[in-house]
Amino acid sequence: xxxxxxxxxxxxxxPAEGPVPAVRNVNLSVNAGEVxxxxxxxxxxxxxLISTVLRLYPKTATVDGEVLVDGENIFDMKWNRMRAxxxxxxxxxxxxxxxxxxxxxxxxxxxxxxILVHDKGATEASAKKKVRELLEQVGLPARxxxxxxxxxxxxxxxxxxxxxxxxxxxxxxxxxxPTTALDVMVQAQILDLLKGIARERSMGMLIIxxxxxxxxxxxxxxxxxxxGQVVEQGPALDVFQHPAHPYTRALMGAFPTIGDRESRYAxxxxxxxxxxxxxxxxxxxxxxxxxIATDECTTAHVALEPVAPxxxxxxxxxxxxxxxx
Amino acid sequence: MSSAAESIGDEVNVVDTVVEVDxxxxxFEGREGGTAHAVDxxxxxxxxxEIxxxxxxxxxxxxxLARTILGLERPASGRVLSHGEKxxxxxxxxxxxxxxxxxxxxxxxxxxNPRHSVYEAVAEGPRTHGMxxxxxxxxxxxxxxxxxxxxxxxxxxxHELSGGQRQRVVIAGALALDPDVIIxxxxxxxxxxxxxGEILALMLKLREDLGLTLLVVTHDLGLAWxxxxxxxxxxxGRVVEQGPTEEVLNNPQHPYTRALLSVVPEMHGTEQIVxxxxxxxxxxxxxxxxxxxxxxxxxxxxxxxxxxxxxxQSISPAILSAQIPIGEAExxxxxxCHLVTPPPAPLA
Numbered sequence: 232x233x234x235x236x237x238x239x240x241x242x243x244x245x246p247a248e249g250p251v252p253a254v255r256n257v258n259l260s261v262n263a264g265e266v267x268x269x270x271x272x273x274x275x276x277x278x279x280l281i282s283t284v285l286r287l288y289p290k291t292a293t294v295d296g297e298v299l300v301d302g303e304n305i306f307d308m309k310w311n312r313m314r315a316x317x318x319x320x321x322x323x324x325x326x327x328x329x330x331x332x333x334x335x336x337x338x339x340x341x342x343x344x345x346i347l348v349h350d351k352g353a354t355e356a357s358a359k360k361k362v363r364e365l366l367e368q369v370g371l372p373a374r375x376x377x378x379x380x381x382x383x384x385x386x387x388x389x390x391x392x393x394x395x396x397x398x399x400x401x402x403x404x405x406x407x408x409p410t411t412a413l414d415v416m417v418q419a420q421i422l423d424l425l426k427g428i429a430r431e432r433s434m435g436m437l438i439i440x441x442x443x444x445x446x447x448x449x450x451x452x453x454x455x456x457x458x459g460q461v462v463e464q465g466p467a468l469d470v471f472q473h474p475a476h477p478y479t480r481a482l483m484g485a486f487p488t489i490g491d492r493e494s495r496y497a498x499x500x501x502x503x504x505x506x507x508x509x510x511x512x513x514x515x516x517x518x519x520x521x522x523i524a525t526d527e528c529t530t531a532h533v534a535l536e537p538v539a540p541x542x543x544x545x546x547x548x549x550x551x552x553x554x555x556x
Numbered sequence: 557m558s559s560a561a562e563s564i565g566d567e568v569n570v571v572d573t574v575v576e577v578d579x580x581x582x583x584f585e586g587r588e589g590g591t592a593h594a595v596d597x598x599x600x601x602x603x604x605x606e607i608x609x610x611x612x613x614x615x616x617x618x619x620x621l622a623r624t625i626l627g628l629e630r631p632a633s634g635r636v637l638s639h640g641e642k643x644x645x646x647x648x649x650x651x652x653x654x655x656x657x658x659x660x661x662x663x664x665x666x667x668x669n670p671r672h673s674v675y676e677a678v679a680e681g682p683r684t685h686g687m688x689x690x691x692x693x694x695x696x697x698x699x700x701x702x703x704x705x706x707x708x709x710x711x712x713x714x715h716e717l718s719g720g721q722r723q724r725v726v727i728a729g730a731l732a733l734d735p736d737v738i739i740x741x742x743x744x745x746x747x748x749x750x751x752x753g754e755i756l757a758l759m760l761k762l763r764e765d766l767g768l769t770l771l772v773v774t775h776d777l778g779l780a781w782x783x784x785x786x787x788x789x790x791x792x793g794r795v796v797e798q799g800p801t802e803e804v805l806n807n808p809q810h811p812y813t814r815a816l817l818s819v820v821p822e823m824h825g826t827e828q829i830v831x832x833x834x835x836x837x838x839x840x841x842x843x844x845x846x847x848x849x850x851x852x853x854x855x856x857x858x859x860x861x862x863x864x865x866x867x868x869q870s871i872s873p874a875i876l877s878a879q880i881p882i883g884e885a886e887x888x889x890x891x892x893c894h895l896v897t898p899p900p901a902p903l904a
Contacts, residue, residue, distance in 0.1 A: 489820060
């Protein structure tokens with residue numbers, strides 16, 4: 232069952248220079264116990280997408296579509312209900328989490344606070360007990376409750392951030408670049424932990440990262456975003472090993488397979504920069520950077536189409552056999 | 557540790573190396589007393605035109621080593637050699653030296669002053685060093701870094717540039733001084749995947765066009781596979797494995813290198829060896845092999861079966877000597893592990 236269901240979600244910012252459609256018609260669902268990854272370059276709208284789930288976008292932004300958290304539409308909620316849903320139903324592990332902890336408060340105090348705020352029945356003692364359990368669940372000794380953030384390493388702080396997001400037993404956990412500032416070995420530990428937590432608690436998890444390779448090994452499904460739209464989605468490993476969309480293929484090419492002699496002294500990238508969402512190219516947004524673009528791409532309307540069982544891609548060339556998985 | 561410094565090769569070869577470190581140790585006073593051995597006996601020689609990837613987790617001493625090579629930290633013992641001569645730490649000597657060894661950092665946004673235009677950012681080095689033809693230098697440096705035509709970028713500010721362009725400006729700032737060596741600390745880890753390849757290609761091109769020597773400090777083994785001639789793997793202040801990139805990555809010898817390689821997300825199909833815990837505190841370096849408390853071969857009993865467990869717990873593997881090939885000679889592939897090179901004398 233989908234604990235998070237985004238239906239045709241769009242979000243437009245309205246700065247003085249004119250409207251900026253940062254997220255355009257995204258459909259994405261996350262089932263209980265499932266880990267879904269969203270990958271894309273900076274500016275592709277992936278962080279904005281997360282902001283729609285908890286209505287964390289600025290008041291001036293306009294949204295369209297539906298975001299259902301456990302069946303309830305976020306966009307229709309009254310303020311009081313919204314406050315309860317934040318942290319209680321859906322929680323976020325923010326990017327740059329290492330700086331999100333209060334440096335002058337002990338870890339335990341910071342973990343107890345949301346429990347007392349959200350759970351009216353909780354007492355100081357029951358909250359403390361829960362904090363100890365949470366710390367153990369994220370692989371830290373309970374005595375770390377007495378530590379200050381500066382006494383912990385980056386990986387340990389990230390574990391605290393995860394524990395913090397879990398304090399109110401949310402059904403959905405949103406992770407914005409949860410491992411970006413961490414080392415490879417710690418990265419692997421944290422992703423293992425997140426995956427385990429999603430399974431154990433039957434929680435839906437949405438992980439956002441610019442690092443497609445990190446997502447491929449740790450997610451069940453993956454969606455690739457470009458210029459505010461999902462351009463490809465499917466089972467993670469499948470997308471990773473047989474990318475269909477030319478953009479996904481370019482992203483994949485950036486991470487060489489160690490042992491593949493062709494990529495020695497031949498790093499591969501994608502020339503150009505992603506478009507500014509306030510000034511999108513006509514037709515397929517990717518066409519100015521696309522290695523296989525034709526004239527048709529400058530005007531064609533592209534939308535996600537099935538390319539294989541469980542796989543969708545938004546490219547008019549795929550049905551013509553180019554890059555079919 | 558008083559392990560004897562190993563010979564660093566014949567004097568004849570020293571000419572071939574641009575920068576060299578010789579039995580280097582760098583220590584800091586620990587916050588809670590004790591001395592942190594951030595770099596604890598490292599030998600490394602960089603030849604002209606070589607790209608070396610230095611890999612390891614945070615806390616392994618790779619950044620301290622890079623800073624010491626730049627003359628930003630002073631060694632507790634051992635030396636840094638530039639073109640065969642010992643680095644002097646007088647203000648004037650350091651200034652001259654730093655012109656030849658430049659640094660490129662991970663986050664280009666943090667490296668650039670938001671209120672300085674691209675021209676000012678790149679011209680700052682030549683100005684500091686009183687170099688002539690400032691405009692010519694800035695223009696050449698920008699175009700070498702792939703920002704063409706350079707004039708179009710002079711008056712732009714960092715916020716008007718993309719992440720990749722900013723990193724190119726930082727690289728241009730280094731190139732404006734005609735350095736021999738560029739030390740790049742995680743040069744692409746904050747960049748998008750699509751930009752990453754472009755910056756790596758630029759580094760290869762600079763080596764080819766200018767004969768630059770590059771020391772890339774990274775945790776990204778894919779990057780090393782993409783561009784490095786040679787890999788140096790560090791753990792807790794020491795080099796634990798070194799050799800030509802293809803050798804080290806296709807046939808890793810040290811258990812730590814194997815573990816690092818197994819968690820590279822691209823390595824589907826290989827079983828992940830996720831080491832528990834984090835790198836130990838450098839004020840409390842474990843006895844014996846410094847990796848043994850986390851070593852999967854010790855944990856899984858492989859070391860015991862091979863009869864080296866006692867050595868792992870009590871004898872520190874010999875410090876690897878700098879790799880200084882003579883002429884066309886093949887570079888060796890060494891690992892500081894008792895399983896690879898059994899300890900000299902069996903424990904009675």
